[in-house]
Amino acid sequence: MIKRECGCIREYLKTAISNCHLPSYIYGYPSKRAYRKFETPIDLKEVWGKQKGNLNLYIHIPFCNYKCTYCTLLSAKINDESLIKAYNQALIREIKEYGKIAGHMTVDSIYLGGGTPTILSKPQLKELFDAVTDNFPNIAQDAEIAIEGSPETLDLDKVRFLKEIGVNRVSMGIQTLNKEELKKTGRQHSIEESIQAINNIKQVGFKNFNLDLIYGLENQTKETWLESLQKTIEFKPNSMNLYPVVIRPLAGIQKAKEQNSDKFITDDSKYELYDISCEYMYQNGYHQETFVSFTKLKEDSYKQQVSDFQGNPLIGIGASARSYTNTLHYSTDYVVTKRSTLNIISDYCQKGFENLISHGFELDMDEQKRRSAILNLIISRLNAHEYKKKFDSDIWEEFGQELKAMEEEGCIETNKQSGQISLTQKGFKYSSILGSIFYSEKVKELEKNYTDK
Numbered sequence: 001m002i003k004r005e006c007g008c009i010r011e012y013l014k015t016a017i018s019n020c021h022l023p024s025y026i027y028g029y030p031s032k033r034a035y036r037k038f039e040t041p042i043d044l045k046e047v048w049g050k051q052k053g054n055l056n057l058y059i060h061i062p063f064c065n066y067k068c069t070y071c072t073l074l075s076a077k078i079n080d081e082s083l084i085k086a087y088n089q090a091l092i093r094e095i096k097e098y099g100k101i102a103g104h105m106t107v108d109s110i111y112l113g114g115g116t117p118t119i120l121s122k123p124q125l126k127e128l129f130d131a132v133t134d135n136f137p138n139i140a141q142d143a144e145i146a147i148e149g150s151p152e153t154l155d156l157d158k159v160r161f162l163k164e165i166g167v168n169r170v171s172m173g174i175q176t177l178n179k180e181e182l183k184k185t186g187r188q189h190s191i192e193e194s195i196q197a198i199n200n201i202k203q204v205g206f207k208n209f210n211l212d213l214i215y216g217l218e219n220q221t222k223e224t225w226l227e228s229l230q231k232t233i234e235f236k237p238n239s240m241n242l243y244p245v246v247i248r249p250l251a252g253i254q255k256a257k258e259q260n261s262d263k264f265i266t267d268d269s270k271y272e273l274y275d276i277s278c279e280y281m282y283q284n285g286y287h288q289e290t291f292v293s294f295t296k297l298k299e300d301s302y303k304q305q306v307s308d309f310q311g312n313p314l315i316g317i318g319a320s321a322r323s324y325t326n327t328l329h330y331s332t333d334y335v336v337t338k339r340s341t342l343n344i345i346s347d348y349c350q351k352g353f354e355n356l357i358s359h360g361f362e363l364d365m366d367e368q369k370r371r372s373a374i375l376n377l378i379i380s381r382l383n384a385h386e387y388k389k390k391f392d393s394d395i396w397e398e399f400g401q402e403l404k405a406m407e408e409e410g411c412i413e414t415n416k417q418s419g420q421i422s423l424t425q426k427g428f429k430y431s432s433i434l435g436s437i438f439y440s441e442k443v444k445e446l447e448k449n450y451t452d453k
């Protein structure tokens, strides 16, 4: 492990903060850009056969009714019913195969993400959930069963059905309650539909329902953002994600920004909106869980993320989904960007289950420790005693300089007795910068040298 001086880390931290650098928030470590082809493919059965304990299941549904201009996720506007059917069958095949090798584990969470999973019909959703429960019989009593959706796919009947089949968390993208801004995002539903869908979710009585909003959209101002936020809060969602828009190459919004950069706010202003929004959320009884998420719930509002970040394995089902154990991260479809989403989905439907893992990233002990430090820190759950229990080593010896620099900059607070290392308000704000301090040289190099083929 390369040791760095506290002073030099502090300098880096100070510069990144004063430059108002807003990196993309961290979803995992390492990112997919660090994955490479293995010299010798790894046997999937062996990997999962020896896993014990708790498991998270993520199921990817890549279909949407429209492609949002900011979206670079693996999703597409597809209304080819036969393809959707074939994809659902391929998912069920994959669930069955994984059930044979990991069905002994206890399922902590099931998350249907996308895309727009609620685009699936009721029988398709039922078939999918039945496949999970048939092949993974040990589902924890308090398991999170979550689904993502968009307003035009969440009519009252669909929402009622979700509750009936056991879904206990619904997360819906609202993005903005301003008509002009919504139009610019390419979304093809109205504000009225957003409001109707929120009311449907409330009427059916989901204790855990989450709404997503985005700031930094085209034409958005401080005033229009606050208006959207205030109106959304009036519906009293118990959790909310407030995302600063991430503009990546190949996204439609990137072109709009190139042509009309004056219609978009700077990173500087995004931080300003972040500050105002946090204040507003606290005043309205929400507490902060991550840089983007706020909740009124006493328990975690997004259990799968917490469980994954704390090191429980995750099986990703579906086109290009990622899977993680403590020592191995991999993905079934590695090089995705230059191929059309449609091709990737069709290939997934035809290819059948792969028993060998050919692409991914193997985590040695040093990388496991870094992952644990990064991900626990950004959810404000880093704990020196837990770290000691897990790795039989002292986090203050291994990352003391990094932690000291963060503490001196007022980003973390530490409690020697409980072992807790918590983010301060400033720490939440700069949590992606803090996380990046723990990245290994190897991962930085791999991510930097990643090229789409």
Ligand SMILES: C[S@@+](CC[C@H](N)C(=O)[O-])C[C@H]1O[C@@H](n2cnc3c(N)ncnc32)[C@H](O)[C@@H]1O
Pocket (backbone or CB within 6 Å): 064, 070, 071, 072, 073, 113, 114, 115, 116, 117, 148, 149, 150, 151, 172, 173, 174, 175, 212, 213, 214, 243, 244, 245, 246, 247, 248
């Ligand atoms: C996987 S998406 C699912 C969205 C859902 N299908 C919908 O239409 O509302 C989850 C959330 O990620 C956020 N998101 C996606 N791309 C983003 C980007 N480029 N910048 C900021 N937030 C983004 C959006 O708020 C979105 O609701």
